[in-house]
Amino acid sequence: MSGEPIKGPASYFPSIENTYGRPISEWQALVRASYPAKHMELVAMLKGEHGMGHGHANAVVAQTLAQDKA
Numbered sequence: 001m002s003g004e005p006i007k008g009p010a011s012y013f014p015s016i017e018n019t020y021g022r023p024i025s026e027w028q029a030l031v032r033a034s035y036p037a038k039h040m041e042l043v044a045m046l047k048g049e050h051g052m053g054h055g056h057a058n059a060v061v062a063q064t065l066a067q068d069k070a
Helices: 008-020 024-033 039-050 054-069
Strands: none
Touching (some): 008 024, 024 039, 024 054
């Protein structure tokens, strides 16, 4: 490891796991199951159906879409 702090959407992941009690992989699976929805539609789904806060939902969606784009 480089020892550098985690930046970007992944920096939210420990807080998301602690707050909502599920691993990031489960949240990403929910996002992927909702494809081909747009970014903000996916954010709205996490917020509306799972009670996730906007920043956390946005981080999960952004990271998932970035991984799947690569």
